[in-house]
Amino acid sequence: MTDMARTARLLLAGDKGLLAMDESTGTCDKRFARAGILQTEEARRRYRELILTTPGLAECISGVILYDETIRQAQADGTPFLKIIEAAGILPGIKVDTGAKDLAGHAGEKITEGLDGLRERLHDYFAKGARFAKWRAVIALGDGLPTHACIDANAHALARYAALCQEAGLVAIVEPEVLMDGDHTLARCQQATERALRAVFEQLSAQNVALDGVILKPNMILPGLASPAQPTADEVADATVETLRRAVPVETAGIAFLSGGQSGERASARLNAMNAKFKAPSAAAPWPLGFSFARAIQQPALEIWAGKDSNRAEAQRALLHRAQCNSAARRGAYAPSMEVSGS
Numbered sequence: 001m002t003d004m005a006r007t008a009r010l011l012l013a014g015d016k017g018l019l020a021m022d023e024s025t026g027t028c029d030k031r032f033a034r035a036g037i038l039q040t041e042e043a044r045r046r047y048r049e050l051i052l053t054t055p056g057l058a059e060c061i062s063g064v065i066l067y068d069e070t071i072r073q074a075q076a077d078g079t080p081f082l083k084i085i086e087a088a089g090i091l092p093g094i095k096v097d098t099g100a101k102d103l104a105g106h107a108g109e110k111i112t113e114g115l116d117g118l119r120e121r122l123h124d125y126f127a128k129g130a131r132f133a134k135w136r137a138v139i140a141l142g143d144g145l146p147t148h149a150c151i152d153a154n155a156h157a158l159a160r161y162a163a164l165c166q167e168a169g170l171v172a173i174v175e176p177e178v179l180m181d182g183d184h185t186l187a188r189c190q191q192a193t194e195r196a197l198r199a200v201f202e203q204l205s206a207q208n209v210a211l212d213g214v215i216l217k218p219n220m221i222l223p224g225l226a227s228p229a230q231p232t233a234d235e236v237a238d239a240t241v242e243t244l245r246r247a248v249p250v251e252t253a254g255i256a257f258l259s260g261g262q263s264g265e266r267a268s269a270r271l272n273a274m275n276a277k278f279k280a281p282s283a284a285a286p287w288p289l290g291f292s293f294a295r296a297i298q299q300p301a302l303e304i305w306a307g308k309d310s311n312r313a314e315a316q317r318a319l320l321h322r323a324q325c326n327s328a329a330r331r332g333a334y335a336p337s338m339e340v341s342g343s
């Protein structure tokens, strides 16, 4: 087994999962603004320090995904964040795409950029201590969308990124996100997700990417946020696992879902339903079904913190609570009664 395959296994082992804290400066500032927090580099550093020094985090979290700014930062006493992560027994990863830009000739669609100079950046991140990387493609649903052009261009970029990651010794987290924006049905999300996943795995194969060093970070199969339909957690679990089974090769190291704008409670309940019904090793789902959430773990903590040191401990408890709920969901042991603490 290669080091990469071992790392991928480690990230998905037991009932732990990934904490995505790799918001770009723009995205982080937008979330800070909504929570009434000053948008400065120091505020972002303090927030990331709050997350990384949460007591007990490593009991539920196997890896954290950092942003370029964060991987270079340190806590107030000067200890580099990477040292804190390492000391906790958590694996550091890094977002390496440079964002989704308008896809020329295709109104309403995006292509993720960042391939230029990526080989050098990946080697630099590996030398710093990163052991996995992430690249996010976004696919919008709408009238006539997604187009083949959007799906194919993003799948190709994801595969070029993954091949470069593996050359540098990094596990590739491959994230083709079908967005929740819109009023589309669950069935339309399912169709688009299956198309996108098939294209991604075709391109990964064309670029000679070893699938045991790849973690797929997909969306769950859900209706649009503006759709009146509210499926049960079991319906989401059935549709999601069925889609993965049709499109994801068994050799893939595992699945780590994004949360995509679902509430923390819903994300936990749906992940729980999948593991309660299909937990590996089962014929329906041969891969571990894990999580790599940002908002569904961080949001309550961010709102409680609100930029104030006096709220720090309570924010950390809220963060740990969501991480524990998702860890329980990996065992199929999450219950809404776990939410009584109010976070």
Ligand code: 13P
Pocket (backbone or CB within 6 Å): 020, 136, 175, 258, 259, 260, 261, 292, 293, 294, 295, 296
């Ligand atoms: P969410 O869980 O908030 O969707 O974020 C996951 C992520 O890493 C987005 O790229």
